[in-house]
Amino acid sequence: MNNQIIRILACWVFFWGSIQAKAFEPKSDLSVSLERVRYCQNFWCTQQATQSEYLAWEQEGVSNTYQLYTQIARVRQPEREDVRNLVFIAAGQQPPGYGSESAVTGQGDNFKRNCGISEKSCSRSIDGRSLARQVLDSEYFPADDTFFAVAFDAQFNYMVNSGEKSRIESAYLNWLKSKAYASNLESIYLAGSSRGGCLAMRLAKALRNDPDFRSIRTIVHSFDGVCKWDQNEMGVTSSFFRNPENSTYLSYYTDLNAQFPYKDNLYIRQLAGGDEVIEFTGVHSFVYAVEDINLGWYAQSWVNLDHITIDRDMYPAVRDQTVVPFLKHLEEVF
Template sequence: MVHIAGFPRRITLWAGLALALGGTLTGCAPPEPEALLPGEPEASLDSQSQALSHPNGSSRTVVSRRVVYKDASGNYQAAPGFEQFRAAGASDSTLHAIRIAQVEAPSVREAIVFMTAGQKISSSGHSSGVTGQSSNWDAACDGVSCPNVLLDGRSLAMKLQALGWFPPGKTHLSVVNDNNFDHLFDSDTKQRIVNGFAQWLQAQVRPETRSIYLAGSSRGGCLVMRMAQALRANTALDGIDIYVSSFDGVCRNSQGELGTFDTKVNNPVRPWGTFYGAWATDLSAQFPRRARLHLYQVVGGQEVAPATGIRAFSAYSGATPPSTGTNLDWGWYKQTWVKWQHKEIGNPYTDPSTSDQPLVVSETIDAQLTWLDGLL
């Protein structure tokens, strides 16, 4: 591939969540028999092992700002540059938890890159292999901002920046350390949060913008998928390529979020004795406008917390979902199954065993980068 310089490259739920994110979930029965639908679009189950190894970037320290902050009198105020969140209508107390670091914000923006961690579910922070933040990133946060947030050079955000595929000095890069896109929120609150993020991101677009890249893990994966729906529905952005990387993206099936419903597609490479699988969604129906749209979900499907039904989504084709999934490659949408735990997919540098880390990184962070490189 030739790249031309200067162009964009193409709860008890709470208790259960805390328990699951600290340990391994296993079942007590063998996996169900596999079944495929005749003629179902699929890709080789070995495809994720073909990812290239991409070099690490440099770690850097950033300031993460609250989109709604508290002034000296304790009153909520919309943070300058983030007014779109309050305008979208979510409560100030909900928005106060959302913190975003604008890593690079040049005036000329040929590309927009947006990455988000998953849901923060306890008093501690949330580490992320996507954004590069550590588990104690929020230790110094106050009512206005979080200074000195360190982004690990091994993260997707820092690796992508080092690769320079989107024009250096002409790319707006933001990382969301806490999106507060809570799985348990009602549908209306979630929609207001999605609207706030989508409207804020659209405000970063300039006449010269040609590419938007979104990436997120867990609840962040669902958020970027829903943001992509809003962006692709906006005909004013039809000339812009939209790329989305989801790492075991989790949408709430009981609310029909992203079209998910109560049919589980079993993970074809799940470890023996587990029940890894993902909630089915007819993703084609969720994205009726697919020109210049490119989506990739790496999915494991481990239940995030025991007996909660919280798990990732899986696309399917045909009249009904298959009992057991396959890797998919529809041109505009790609999906690969992995055997890793939910937390390992989102945190491949900290949560897998030392011996497993290289393979987990290859099948998550580097797999997404290899996919993106093939499109740019």
């Protein structure tokens, strides 16, 4: 009898594992319209206009330059009264040139090529291996009641002054709030890598500080998120913890317990590598704890991967350490 029970359990575990593995397999790539917040109306760009969809950036006083280079895809947008789930995912800071790929948003290398500042929108695709594509296909965010947006270039850049960052954050915050009625919302999902991880965390903090949004189930996923310690972004300090898997990597400390006093229905997951983002700059990610922990409202894990690999690599061996654990966390909190 005992052997029979063991065989049944083993079969069940194998079957369930196969289902999970299949659920996390890459999907088909998805075509999206990548929109520019502001665009040039003539060749010399002496005439510009902010698109009506993104007037929050104009209203918050975000500079024209940052508006011009902000590129967002609205993947799903039901009527406001129908929205029950709010999803926003942001890539990391884009290097000079035509843009880089992201394992989080699913954008491809050179996505800016032939999509200049005079173009209101361009057709692009979201990679089927990415977090964004997997989340989009999940059962937790149905198409008919989920507002889903992805920022290929959020322009929430590291060297931007703190005042401008606050204006950019407010623009995203007010824009997202305009997509749903708080009384109807059931969940909010925010995710990002590198500087996108900092933006996701700052937006989560702002929403948690708003009584209307405070009790809504909020999931935040940060992939080696980078906030600027000498601006005290998200309370990040110059103190640091070394990566227990690679002592040459380090992440700056922030007291997330203090940053998020309202923890009911809050689920943060942070992945940290701690590699220096750009050599000799002292730019690193941030963390709350010295080791892997799971406090319920906050879970953290270290990986021995460099920053660029975490941000961009979608090969299976890397994806199993980055994207897949976040998908599993999403499954756990739902």
